Structures are given as C-alpha cells and as structure tokens.
Amino acid sequence: MGKATGFMEYDRQSATYRDPSERLNDWREISVLPPEEKITQQAARCMDCGVPFCQNGSELAGMATGCPVYNLIPEWNELVYQGKWKEAYERLSKTNPFPEFTGRACPAPCEGGCVASLYESSVTIKNIEWAIIDKAFEEGWVTPPKPKKRTGKKAAIIGSGPAGLACASELNKQGHTVTVFERSDRLGGLLTYGIPKMKIEQHVVDRRVNLLKEAGIHFKTNVEVGKEYPVEKLKTEFDAVIVCTGATKARNIELDGRHFKGIHFAMDYLHSNTKSMLDSNFRDENYISAEGKDVIVIGGGDTATDCVSTALRHQCKSLVQFDIYPKRPEDRTQANPWPQFPVIHKLDYGQEEAKSKFGSDPRSYATSTIEFLGDDTGYISGVRSVEVKTIFNEKGEKKREPILGSDKVWPAQLVFLAVGFEGPEQHLLEQMNIRVTERSNVDVQEGSYQTSQDGVFAAGDARRGQSLIVWAIQEGKEAAEACHDYMMNN
Known part of the structure; x- marks a missing residue:
C-alpha cells in the first residue's frame, strides 16, 4: 500500500496528453508523465485493500482484469511512495521484463480491477510503472540480463x-x-x-x-x-x-465493391507509414498517404484509433470512424460490474485529436458497412452504411439488425479496415x-x-x-x- 489515507487525500492525476494542436504536427509520444512529486502522490493512493485484484490477471466476461504478468503492484507502489525508486524497479523487473512497453501501450486491465475505483477512481498504475522504468534507465540501473553460464542447448x-x-x-x-x-x-x-x-x-x-x-x-x-x-x-x-x-491475418470485409483501389487493411497502412518514417522521414513517399482525402476507418478498437491518428497527421480532408457498437454508457452498468474491465465511453487520443481538428468525435456509432462505391477509374469514391440495433435471440446469441431507412452514403477516397484478425x-x-x-x-x-x-x-x-x-x-x-x-x- 501507499499512504493509509492517500486515496482520500489525493485526486487521480494521469499522464497528460500534449495539446492536439501541437502533437498533430509531429510523431513524438503524445503523453507526458507528471513530475516525480505527483507520481509519488499517485503511488500514495494505493490503499490497504487486503486482496489486490490489480495484480492477479484473469478474464471476466471475455475481458482481462488485473495484471496478466502478475506485477507486484502494491509493493512497488509502496516503494515509490517511500522514495525507494531502485527497490521499486527491482520489484517491478521480477515479473515484467519490458515495463517500458506496457507502461506506454497496455490498456491497463490492472486499473480496471483496482479496489480504489470503488471509492472514487483507480490508482494510476500504468503511469507509475512507466515512471519507474524510465527512472531506472536514467539512473543506469537497467543492465543486460547475462546468464552465469551456458547450457549448450x-x-x-x-x-x-x-x-x-x-x-x-x-x-x-x-x-x-x-x-x-x-x-x-x-x-x-x-x-x-x-x-x-x-x-x-x-x-x-x-x-x-x-x-x-x-x-x-x-x-x-x-x-x-x-x-x-x-x-x-x-x-x-x-x-x-x-x-x-x-x-x-487481417479479417476482411467481403462486400460489393471490395475490389476498388483505396481500400486497405489497417496494418498495411500503419506498417508502411512507420517504415517510411523510419527509413527516410517520409521522403521516399513509400507509404499510403491520406493527405487531402476523405477517410473512413471501419472498426472501433485500438488499431482503428491508431489509423485515425495517423490519417490526421497526414492532413486528411475529413475523417469518419464506423463503430458497430452503440455509444457506451458514461459509467459502469449492472451488466459490467467491478472488477470487470470498465466498458464505458471514452475519448481516446485519436478521437480527441479528430475532435480538436474537425470539431466533433469522428465516430458514427451502431454503424455497419453494406457496400463500397467506386468511380470509373476503379478507385473507391464512397461507402454506403446502415444503422444497426443489437438484439439477443432465444439462445442468447448476439444479432445485429439493420434499421430500415437508415442507409447513408459517405464520401471516401481512402478506407481502412480495422475489424480484427x-x-x-x-x-x-x-x-x-x-x-x-x-x-x-x-x-x-x-x-x-x-x-x-x-x-x-x-x-x-x-x-x-x-x-x-x-x-x-x-x-x-x-x-x-x-x-x-x-x-x-x-
């Protein structure tokens, strides 16, 4: 634990995103950690909960809750609170070989299972992990894990x-x-x-x-x-x-018009963009550019959000993201109790950037693609969609039914498929x-x-x-x- 009353004394303070007007002009990390003093306060919010659901990775309702690498979270929170950063790093590295990756890119199921969230909000576990490993690198505590001897295998x-x-x-x-x-x-x-x-x-x-x-x-x-x-x-x-x-192996969408040029799998888009950037800072032009184009991203997950953010940096003309699910509630429902991962509405970094640039959340909820439209040159020119409602049949199986009269055609010269693998x-x-x-x-x-x-x-x-x-x-x-x-x- 941290400070016995820390979760009542200190408000949650996560890493802050750089202003969208600034970060949309570069490809550097979007978020910045709070200063060390604030990180220590956040560690102090770790409460004496008795059963630390945060550190035991499991699956509830098909989603992860708690830490799948079994990080000893309350222990290194306590050490950070005490200012014992090296000891915190040593504790963290016992379970996680790459905390610099998880501290940046993990969706933090540990925080979904944090007991403090029952009082107000969870401890910023992911940010504290990130702060520990970055300090460890700065101080030179991270060394190559060389074996004492070789087995010959x-x-x-x-x-x-x-x-x-x-x-x-x-x-x-x-x-x-x-x-x-x-x-x-x-x-x-x-x-x-x-x-x-x-x-x-x-x-x-x-x-x-x-x-x-x-x-x-x-x-x-x-x-x-x-x-x-x-x-x-x-x-x-x-x-x-x-x-x-x-x-x-990317999941495809087999619909009329799928053959039109300009429809790409999300990972092909992201891969080519990163490779061109690392190879030549885009000078080789060997990537899929969204500049000046109407872009539609099909999918509601993290990969779709990454496509949204990348297209915005390419200076796309417009952007819409199709999400098959209806808009999530602002708070947990009875069907999504703690310690399940909270399925609630959030504005992720890509949607925040799109809202900053175009004035609104780019997502069109409960929207399903039904046809791709093209021009005489063989390129995509638009996407026809329909609104859907989700129902459950007598077997409890999820079904989606189109809503009559909700058809809509969206202009598009570039479409990215981000519907899973x-x-x-x-x-x-x-x-x-x-x-x-x-x-x-x-x-x-x-x-x-x-x-x-x-x-x-x-x-x-x-x-x-x-x-x-x-x-x-x-x-x-x-x-x-x-x-x-x-x-x-x-």
Whole structure:
C-alpha cells in the first residue's frame, strides 16, 4: 500500500496528453508523465485493500482484469511512495521484463480491477510503472540480463514481437543460446510496425533490443522461416523451436465493391507509414498517404484509433470512424460490474485529436458497412452504411439488425479496415505440420505450450489469438519455462 489515507487525500492525476494542436504536427509520444512529486502522490493512493485484484490477471466476461504478468503492484507502489525508486524497479523487473512497453501501450486491465475505483477512481498504475522504468534507465540501473553460464542447448524463436522477445529473454537467462528470426527489416514486431510511434517511440524499442543483444541473444532480420531459412534446418540446428509469429491475418470485409483501389487493411497502412518514417522521414513517399482525402476507418478498437491518428497527421480532408457498437454508457452498468474491465465511453487520443481538428468525435456509432462505391477509374469514391440495433435471440446469441431507412452514403477516397484478425498466417504452420484449432490458432497440448510437433512450442497471439501486449509477454515467459524443461530433459 501507499499512504493509509492517500486515496482520500489525493485526486487521480494521469499522464497528460500534449495539446492536439501541437502533437498533430509531429510523431513524438503524445503523453507526458507528471513530475516525480505527483507520481509519488499517485503511488500514495494505493490503499490497504487486503486482496489486490490489480495484480492477479484473469478474464471476466471475455475481458482481462488485473495484471496478466502478475506485477507486484502494491509493493512497488509502496516503494515509490517511500522514495525507494531502485527497490521499486527491482520489484517491478521480477515479473515484467519490458515495463517500458506496457507502461506506454497496455490498456491497463490492472486499473480496471483496482479496489480504489470503488471509492472514487483507480490508482494510476500504468503511469507509475512507466515512471519507474524510465527512472531506472536514467539512473543506469537497467543492465543486460547475462546468464552465469551456458547450457549448450540452442533454441530458435520465430518472431520478435513482445512474446518472442519475452521468450528469448527468459531462455537466455536460463543459459540457453537463443536465435530470434524476424522477417521484417527491423526487430520488435508489433512494437515496431504495429503500434504507431506516437505511442512508443522507436528508440524505446531499440534500447531494449540492444540490451538483449548485449545479453547474448542472436537476432536475424530479413529472414522469414520457411522462405529464406528452410524449416528443415530448424530441426537440425536447434534443440527446440518457439513460434511467436502473432495473429497477423487481417479479417476482411467481403462486400460489393471490395475490389476498388483505396481500400486497405489497417496494418498495411500503419506498417508502411512507420517504415517510411523510419527509413527516410517520409521522403521516399513509400507509404499510403491520406493527405487531402476523405477517410473512413471501419472498426472501433485500438488499431482503428491508431489509423485515425495517423490519417490526421497526414492532413486528411475529413475523417469518419464506423463503430458497430452503440455509444457506451458514461459509467459502469449492472451488466459490467467491478472488477470487470470498465466498458464505458471514452475519448481516446485519436478521437480527441479528430475532435480538436474537425470539431466533433469522428465516430458514427451502431454503424455497419453494406457496400463500397467506386468511380470509373476503379478507385473507391464512397461507402454506403446502415444503422444497426443489437438484439439477443432465444439462445442468447448476439444479432445485429439493420434499421430500415437508415442507409447513408459517405464520401471516401481512402478506407481502412480495422475489424480484427483471424489468427496467424498459415503457410509456416503448414510447412512445420503444426496442428491448428478451429479458429486457426496454433493448437497446443492441454496445460502446455507444446504444439503437435515434438520440441516445437507456441506463444502469444499465434497461440491465443489477437490479444493484449501483456498477455503476449506473459505467454512468452511461460512458453520459455516449458521449453527450458523440455531441453533440459531431452
């Protein structure tokens, strides 16, 4: 805990967003932490709750609540309150190998389960975590996690996203020789090319990767296993393999007019934008530009918001975001009790920026796309939508019915599809003869990360489907432990 009465004495104060009129002109991080004195006060709000729901990751009603990496949150809150920052970092690093990532990009299910929210508002756990790790880097407390000795065992990890990096870090600590294969030109996976730089600047990713390199982990970029590197070589050169390729197969929208040019998957847009920025600061023009265009983003999640924010920085002409759900309530309903993750209305950073530029929230709620319209040149010119209402049938299944007469045509020269993912790409799994589930995720043995192939493991979104960065990190850690046990017994 922090101060016994801290949650009553101090109001919640989160990291502040830079003014939209300023941040829309650059690609730097959008938020700024409060000064150290305020962070200490926020840590003081951690109450003596008895049962810290914040640190026990679980799923309620299909959503995460509490911390999936089991951070010892009350303990490092107490240490920050006492001014013992180094001890707080040591406590934090016992559970989370990459707090600089989660402190910036995690949606903070820990705060959804914070007991203080029953009194007024949750502790700013995510911001305190971010402050701890940034101070640790500033003070030089973060060092390469080098093993004391090597086991002689070799492991290959396919994919350098959060699951792959966490798995590599843990296996390296155990003394195994680890090689990470990444098909892109830069390391980090989702952290580099999936999350815009406004949320995690690239130097933050590179700083951690360089530490892992110094710790002895080998990285191979521009190498796609199954293409540049034959699958057969994995069996002869490594004692075990861990598949951490993510869930990168984007969900499509099969409607009339889908063939028109100018309709893109969200990740293609975000990836090309980041790569062009990192390669040449956009001078190569090798990206999808929204400049001067009417843009429609289809989807209501974080990826959709990232597209909104990116298009605004491109100086789009107009912007609309279709959200299939009705507008959420301002406060929890009886159907969404604590400690479930709060499903409430919020203005995320992208919507805040759009409101600043165009005067209103860009979201059109309870809106479904029914047709893409095009011009004589084969390019998208508009989107036809319909309002929908959500009902539940006698089996409790969710159904959406169109509202008659609510059709509307929106002008659009650029459309981004951000409606989720359908699991990992299948060609590598087929080459490795790995069994998959009905939802096309990697199938593993019950209670294990072992796939249908001996000595081959899977973790992260490739195993569980599209999920949170914290789940990917935890899965990487747990898969590493299973892989370690396998290698030491074979």
